[in-house]
Amino acid sequence: MEDIKLENLWNDFNRKVEEASILNMQAWMVNLETFTHLQQFKVKTILNSVARFKTWAVLLGIVLVLLLGFLVYADHLRNPFFTISMGMIMLFSILAIIVYLRQVIQIRRIDLSNSVTDTLQRLSALQASTIHIYRVLFLQMPFYCTWFWTPAWIQEKAGAFWLTAFPVTLGFTLLSIWLFRNITPQNMEKKWFRILFGSKEWTYIIKATHEVEEIERFKNK
Structure with missing residues (x-):
């Protein structure tokens, strides 16, 4: 008789443990679903902001390309330095518009x-694309130093040209090459990288990535 009573108590205990486990699991699932929806809302808001930023950049880029095209046309190839410099800046701008x-x-x-x-994976691809276009766009820096040559x-100011204008242009050329070679994901944590990529175009993408990663961390708790 006592054995039967003990067995009933044990079965009752197991049933309560199972019920408690089910309730805990249900509560965890509700919390996970709520947390996931909250994180998704945050990410969506962040990405919408990035999309608006890039859309405005595209519109401004189109205006810039039209302006540069007009200036090149108005020059009628009278100054090869101006034509080549403005033409290259215009090409870089068109590339940026396409990528954006x-x-x-x-x-x-x-x-x-x-x-x-x-x-x-999609956010990682967006990060890689952003890094790549930044690298390429920095290559246009020297042309901002030559358009007025x-x-x-x-010929008339040879001394001033070789002592000032040319060294400055050479410096920007070397800097643009260095940036092209060193703007990589491996250098993301370096101070100069964070300064160059301080706009919300980049920081918001990183923030969105962190918010999505929080969902995975919550699941693994």
Whole structure:
């Protein structure tokens, strides 16, 4: 009789433990779902802000390209330094417009209802694209130093040209090459990198990535 009573008590205890486990699991699932929705809302808000930033950059880039095109046309190739410099800056601007448009499309295609892994892969691709276009755009720096050169100025003011204008242009050329080679994901934590990438175009992408990673960390608790 006592054995039966003890067995009943044991079964009752196991049942209560199972019920408690189920309740805990249900509570955890509710918390996870709530946390996931909150994080997804944060990420969506951040990415929308980045998309708007890039859209405005595209519009301003189009205006810049039109202005540069007009200036090159108005010069009628009278000054080769001006024509080449403005033409190269215009080409870099067109490239930036194309890349930014693709990035806006990338952002719009991110479906936060998909797996965390898929979202992180898309954000990683966006980071890589942003780093690459920054690297390329820095290569245009020397052309901002040469657009005002003229053959007559170089001949008449040779001393000033070789002692000031040329060294400055050479310095910016070397700097642009150095930046092109060193702006890489491996240098993301370096101070100079964080200064160059201090705009929300970059910091918001990193923030969105961290918010998505928080979902995965919450799941693994």
